[in-house]
Amino acid sequence: MRGVPVRHQGQPHVLYVGRDITEMKRAEAERAELGEQLRQAQKMEAIGQLTGGIAHDFNNILQGILGNLVLAEERQAELGDDRLGRYLERARLSSQRARDLIQQMLTFSRGRGGERRPSSLAGLAREALKLLRSSLPATLELRTELDDALPAVAADPVQVEQVLMNLCINARDAMDGAGVIDVRVRDAEYGRATCASCRQRVAGRFVELAVRDTGTGIEPRVLDRMFDPFFSTKQVGKGSGMGLATVHGIVHQHGGHVLVESAPGKGAEFRVLFEWPTGVAPAARERDAKTRKGAAAPARLAGRVLVADDEEVIREFLVDLLGGWGLEVVACADGEEARDAFAGDPQSFDALVTDQTMPRLTGLQLAKLVTRMRPGIPVILCTGYGEDLKPRELEAAGVRTLARKPIEPQQLRQLLGAALPTGNKAPT
Numbered sequence: 001m002r003g004v005p006v007r008h009q010g011q012p013h014v015l016y017v018g019r020d021i022t023e024m025k026r027a028e029a030e031r032a033e034l035g036e037q038l039r040q041a042q043k044m045e046a047i048g049q050l051t052g053g054i055a056h057d058f059n060n061i062l063q064g065i066l067g068n069l070v071l072a073e074e075r076q077a078e079l080g081d082d083r084l085g086r087y088l089e090r091a092r093l094s095s096q097r098a099r100d101l102i103q104q105m106l107t108f109s110r111g112r113g114g115e116r117r118p119s120s121l122a123g124l125a126r127e128a129l130k131l132l133r134s135s136l137p138a139t140l141e142l143r144t145e146l147d148d149a150l151p152a153v154a155a156d157p158v159q160v161e162q163v164l165m166n167l168c169i170n171a172r173d174a175m176d177g178a179g180v181i182d183v184r185v186r187d188a189e190y191g192r193a194t195c196a197s198c199r200q201r202v203a204g205r206f207v208e209l210a211v212r213d214t215g216t217g218i219e220p221r222v223l224d225r226m227f228d229p230f231f232s233t234k235q236v237g238k239g240s241g242m243g244l245a246t247v248h249g250i251v252h253q254h255g256g257h258v259l260v261e262s263a264p265g266k267g268a269e270f271r272v273l274f275e276w277p278t279g280v281a282p283a284a285r286e287r288d289a290k291t292r293k294g295a296a297a298p299a300r301l302a303g304r305v306l307v308a309d310d311e312e313v314i315r316e317f318l319v320d321l322l323g324g325w326g327l328e329v330v331a332c333a334d335g336e337e338a339r340d341a342f343a344g345d346p347q348s349f350d351a352l353v354t355d356q357t358m359p360r361l362t363g364l365q366l367a368k369l370v371t372r373m374r375p376g377i378p379v380i381l382c383t384g385y386g387e388d389l390k391p392r393e394l395e396a397a398g399v400r401t402l403a404r405k406p407i408e409p410q411q412l413r414q415l416l417g418a419a420l421p422t423g424n425k426a427p428t
């Protein structure tokens with residue numbers, strides 16, 4: 001509105017002019033929002049480029065550490081030094097957490113969901129609790145009931161660990177230093193329940209991860225708001241209010257739900273429900289458990305494997321590891337050296353294990369040359385940063401398997417066992 005002084009019929013007046021600027025303001029707000037989205041996208045792209053740039057080197061370092069720790073654990077088992085075994089196990093667990101964290105950084109920087117794979121909730125809980133114990137005061141008792149016979153669920157291991165850690169830390173804070181935390185993984189069936197965070201009706205059979213404490217319980221007024229971002233009943237500086245909000249986000253991304261049971265003065269229990277895997281009958285659990293328990297030790301492998309990696313520590317590790325499995329290993333420091341070694345006698349090699357990022361020739365280029373000389377030879381491509389490798393490219397290059405660094409020795413053994421000619425396979 002604008003007012004202009006005027007005289008009308010000899011008297012002083014004010015002429016007001018009104019203009020509707022709703023559309024203009026809306027357009028300005030949209031431009032500001034688009035500008036903010038662009039800045040955010042540019043920031044995330046920069047983070048993605050930075051993270052991707054360090055991922056290869058970081059994962060190579062971890063591969064050397066993690067691989068040699070596994071070899072050291074095998075030698076320690078022969079010596080029978082239990083204390084040394086505990087030290088090595090802690091170092092291995094820390095290396096695995098570092099590996100998972102760099103993958104989580106890559107996932108975050110690209111705005112994608114976590115990498116879900118068939119995972120044992122009991123196994124994930126057991127590994128996470130080993131690290132959690134050190135953060136709990138000695139006056140707190142941690143009890144577990146983890147059913148290893150349950151079927152695997154499709155889940156991102158790092159995110160499941162984050163859910164468990166958040167729930168256990170909340171339980172710790174609710175008990176003010178003294179009490180009991182019960183962690184259970186079990187099967188559960190509900191006829192009619194209500195999710196505490198999304199309010200949807202829940203019914204059916206689930207694999208359940210439950211955390212119960214003997215603390216003060218949750219007040220009714222808090223129950224309705226506890227999953228809200230930044231809502232916290234803790235003192236300033238003691239909590240961000242994002243713990244349960246994170247739990248809500250992760251669980252519902254996995255298609256699950258959260259049930260809460262609590263009363264003032266009687267503690268609280270959080271039950272995270274994961275869908276029972278399709279096609280897995282409950283009766284199969286005991287049979288699967290017996291099969292795992294009675295599985296024989298893996299047989300020795302046989303064959304000649306060409307290894308290409310520009311990191312000396314990884315080459316040395318792979319020579320020791322694969323040699324210990326009964327394989328003959330030819331290790332090369334770059335793609336050209338590996339190409340020349342293979343060209344000398346293509347029929348003498350049974351498989352190729354190659355890094356992707358190498359000088360002179362990449363792993364993908366090496367795979368193309370090798371499969372051109374000998375079509376059908378199994379190729380395992382290892383990379384710490386392979387998000388830009390498309391399935392069509394891998395197939396065209398003859399790559400049978402893409403493995404993320406740092407690769408677990410047992411996983412590599414299974415891949416080689418499946419790739420080597422019949423008669424050389426190790427049971428998986």
